[in-house]
Amino acid sequence: MIKLKEEYLSFFLEEVQEIIDRLEQAMLSYKDNMNNSDFNQSVKRDFHTLKGDFLTYNFKKYSDYFHKVEDFWEDKTTRHATSENILNNVSEIREFLRIILDQGLEKAKEFEEKSKIFNFLSNGKDQVTYDEIEIVDIDTEEEEYEDNGELTYTFRLDLKDDVDLKIEEIEQFFKFYSSMQYIKNLGEHKFITVISTNKLDELLLNLNTLLKPEQYMYTEGSEILDKSDGESRISTNIAEIHELKAIKVSTTNLDFLLNNIGELITKHSNLYNFRDLLISDRSKTAFEDLIYIIEKITKDIQQEIFDMRLIPVNYLFSQFRRIVRDISKELNKEVEFSVLGESIKLDKEIIDKLSAPLKHMLKNSLDHGIETKEERKKAGKPEKAILRLELYQKGEDIVIEVFDDGRGLDTKKILKKAIENGIAFPNEEYTEEEIKSFIFKSGFSTSEAVSEISGRGVGMDVVKNNIDELSGQIEIDTQIGIYTLFRISLPTTLTVIDGFLISRGFEKFIIPVSNIVEIVDIKNPKLKFSKDKDSIIFLDEDYKIFFENDTFNKSMFLLMESIQKKAAIPLEEVLDRRQFIIKKINLKGGAVDKYLGATILSSGETVLVINPRKLI
Amino acid sequence: MVKNSNDENERREEKTEYLVFRIADENYGVEVKYVKQIIKKGDILPVHGLPNFILGLTSVNGEIFPVIDLKVKFELLPNNKYDKFSIIIVLIVEEEEVSIIADSVLDIYTIFTKDLQPTVINKKDKIFTPFESSILDLHFKIIDLEQIFNLKNLY
Numbered sequence: 001m002i003k004l005k006e007e008y009l010s011f012f013l014e015e016v017q018e019i020i021d022r023l024e025q026a027m028l029s030y031k032d033n034m035n036n037s038d039f040n041q042s043v044k045r046d047f048h049t050l051k052g053d054f055l056t057y058n059f060k061k062y063s064d065y066f067h068k069v070e071d072f073w074e075d076k077t078t079r080h081a082t083s084e085n086i087l088n089n090v091s092e093i094r095e096f097l098r099i100i101l102d103q104g105l106e107k108a109k110e111f112e113e114k115s116k117i118f119n120f121l122s123n124g125k126d127q128v129t130y131d132e133i134e135i136v137d138i139d140t141e142e143e144e145y146e147d148n149g150e151l152t153y154t155f156r157l158d159l160k161d162d163v164d165l166k167i168e169e170i171e172q173f174f175k176f177y178s179s180m181q182y183i184k185n186l187g188e189h190k191f192i193t194v195i196s197t198n199k200l201d202e203l204l205l206n207l208n209t210l211l212k213p214e215q216y217m218y219t220e221g222s223e224i225l226d227k228s229d230g231e232s233r234i235s236t237n238i239a240e241i242h243e244l245k246a247i248k249v250s251t252t253n254l255d256f257l258l259n260n261i262g263e264l265i266t267k268h269s270n271l272y273n274f275r276d277l278l279i280s281d282r283s284k285t286a287f288e289d290l291i292y293i294i295e296k297i298t299k300d301i302q303q304e305i306f307d308m309r310l311i312p313v314n315y316l317f318s319q320f321r322r323i324v325r326d327i328s329k330e331l332n333k334e335v336e337f338s339v340l341g342e343s344i345k346l347d348k349e350i351i352d353k354l355s356a357p358l359k360h361m362l363k364n365s366l367d368h369g370i371e372t373k374e375e376r377k378k379a380g381k382p383e384k385a386i387l388r389l390e391l392y393q394k395g396e397d398i399v400i401e402v403f404d405d406g407r408g409l410d411t412k413k414i415l416k417k418a419i420e421n422g423i424a425f426p427n428e429e430y431t432e433e434e435i436k437s438f439i440f441k442s443g444f445s446t447s448e449a450v451s452e453i454s455g456r457g458v459g460m461d462v463v464k465n466n467i468d469e470l471s472g473q474i475e476i477d478t479q480i481g482i483y484t485l486f487r488i489s490l491p492t493t494l495t496v497i498d499g500f501l502i503s504r505g506f507e508k509f510i511i512p513v514s515n516i517v518e519i520v521d522i523k524n525p526k527l528k529f530s531k532d533k534d535s536i537i538f539l540d541e542d543y544k545i546f547f548e549n550d551t552f553n554k555s556m557f558l559l560m561e562s563i564q565k566k567a568a569i570p571l572e573e574v575l576d577r578r579q580f581i582i583k584k585i586n587l588k589g590g591a592v593d594k595y596l597g598a599t600i601l602s603s604g605e606t607v608l609v610i611n612p613r614k615l616i
Numbered sequence: 617m618v619k620n621s622n623d624e625n626e627r628r629e630e631k632t633e634y635l636v637f638r639i640a641d642e643n644y645g646v647e648v649k650y651v652k653q654i655i656k657k658g659d660i661l662p663v664h665g666l667p668n669f670i671l672g673l674t675s676v677n678g679e680i681f682p683v684i685d686l687k688v689k690f691e692l693l694p695n696n697k698y699d700k701f702s703i704i705i706v707l708i709v710e711e712e713e714v715s716i717i718a719d720s721v722l723d724i725y726t727i728f729t730k731d732l733q734p735t736v737i738n739k740k741d742k743i744f745t746p747f748e749s750s751i752l753d754l755h756f757k758i759i760d761l762e763q764i765f766n767l768k769n770l771y
Binding site: 259260262263266583584585592594595597598600604605606607608 | 663665677681
């Protein structure tokens with residue numbers, strides 16, 4: 001049975017396209033310079049990537065192929081290859097990939113039968129036989145779709161000849177009742193569409209308001225495949241979907257657009273000031289209307305560009321599933337791995353930066369966190385361990401949790417190790433929190449035997465660095481023998497923030513709304529100062545005062561909260577609340593960490609954006 | 617050996633354009649290829665906790681970048697304040713935008729490599745190329761931007 005999640009597929013296909021481009025590049029440069037070891041390296045890397053990709057997307061057979069290709073390549077380059085030969089082989093593989101992309105798998109199969117290199121690979125010295133090509137549905141994927149309630153359906157609508165309905169109208173309908181991924185006009189009043197929804201019944205009910213039952217017939221999901229010409233339909237679908245989704249825009253372009261839109265909004269606010277130059281009320285009103293319309297359009301464009309930068313995390317998570325499966329097998333540990341919150345979308349840059357740290361944390365949990373079966377049995381725990389990756393939104397923040405019910409972190413051991421490695425001092429007293437934070441220091445490794453999987457103590461410090469770069473925060477919650485929980489909180493996007501513009505005398509700051517609990521008037525009777533005046537008490541909660549400064553008239557306190565910690569910032573006035581575009585500051589380290597970046601107000605003034613995760 | 621001396625000659629015939637500016641009565645030059653634009657000094661936002669030779673942040677055309685005060689960095693009359701006639705030279709070094717605040721800009725000069733003289737290198741900061749130019753009574757020190765704006769060197 002052939003079923004593929006189109007969403008994954010388009011990512012996969014994009015990646016293949018990239019590799020094709022690279023292979024072409026590599027071949028060109030190879031022609032120029034025959035003894036180019038860079039070429040060999042780059043091609044080998046690409047084959048390796050392909051191997052992994054095909055496996056991730058469950059094209060097991062091709063994954064094996066590329067494993068062979070990789071070996072073959074190594075052999076070829078180290079021993080006896082004429083440049084001609086090498087080029088031919090690479091171009092053949094490139095051709096094969098291109099066919100997968102453009103013509104679907106059916107054609108790829110034909111090509112493969114004719115191809116010399118594939119024959120060589122399957123009949124060569126290792127004599128590996130391959131089964132019929134089969135693309136297997138990733139069963140787990142289906143389950144997870146059920147987790148968030150959404151299932152994917154493929155609809156085929158066959159309209160009666162007398163119905164005059166445009167593809168746009170059908171698209172609108174499906175977009176309204178579901179998240180539509182794909183629609184295609186097959187001609188002759190036939191449409192095919194792929195949608196995800198958790199309310200199929202509602203959709204079907206409403207379909208009747210759009211069309212009378214006798215005006216259409218629809219087929220759903222697998223029936224389409226049975227009815228039509230099966231495999232080749234999906235093959236053409238692959239090509240079609242790729243065609244539809246293949247518009248790639250580099251993030252540089254998006255950033256450029258975003259920057260300019262930001263400028264436009266700034267200049268637009270300046271424009272408003274000219275209103276007073278107009279004399280008649282009528283022209284004033286007309287001017288205001290115009291300004292309003294321009295504002296709306298620019299904001300819409302801005303929002304659209306923000307959204308373009310966001311991609312769903314499930315792309316990332318599908319790799320993790322494979323990794324966890326492979327590693328737990330290798331370690332002979334039984335693990336139930338669950339992933340929650342895949343439908344959340346994040347900035348591309350964030351996803352890229354998260355990939356490595358999360359991978360590492362999962363490996364760590366599998367390797368060090370979760371005990372062996374025997375140990376678990378002895379401790380009276382079920383043999384099957386739990387490993388959970390959870391992603392959810394909290395206010396403006398994205399929270400990512402990695403949980404395992406393994407042996408937990410032993411602070412005594414950590415301290416001992418930290419002292420051995422010169423990270424901590426023997427005579428000093430450390431709090432639990434401080435001790436836990438040692439594992440993020442470079443050169444720290446607790447595992448007695450350095451294992452092949454998570455390697456030496458390079459890791460958690462890299463994790464911390466990447467999270468820092470994303471202006472995020474990482475915390476550890478653990479109980480010996482019971483569990484370990486890493487909790488990462490991050491801003492949803494790096495470029496825009498919903499914030500308050502506040503003033504404190506000469507200073508102005510922007511504070512993200514995400515962590516704000518409340519803004520309290522200083523005269524509020526429920527507000528009390530603590531004895532030593534360094535914190536305030538509001539509704540029985542204790543908030544430590546930050547950014548104390550006597551040069552202005554304090555009129556209110558802004559109360560902020562991150563997990564477990566609470567802070568109050570005295571301020572004079574709240575000037576504005578809206579979305580601000582954050583620009584990165586080209587400086588690193590030190591005090592810059594306290595800020596997410598800076599933004600330019602319509603007045604041209606530069607204002608710093610406070611990073612609540614680093615302040616508290 | 618003959619070839620070598622040819623190379624040497626070629627090298628000496630090379631010329632480079634420098635933007636020369638004044639800071640505290642001394643002349644400094646940067647290679648023109650790094651200069652993005654020169655602007656009038658606008659508002660500079662001080663950022664608490666940065667090293668003292670960073671005056672703060674300023675913005676042009678929607679870009680925000682740090683302003684570096686070479687008077688403090690080079691320990692030249694640190695009390696000499698900048699005024700509204702000061703200028704900011706915006707540079708792009710290794711794809712990052714930074715800027716230098718200066719008292720004034722002199723001009724752009726084309727200098728033959730052979731006219732460059734060895735100069736005293738500020739060992740502590742390694743910020744000068746070991747050359748200075750003194751043609752036409754013009755004397756300026758060349759700042760090695762790759763060194764000075766390598767952000768690690770900033771701290």
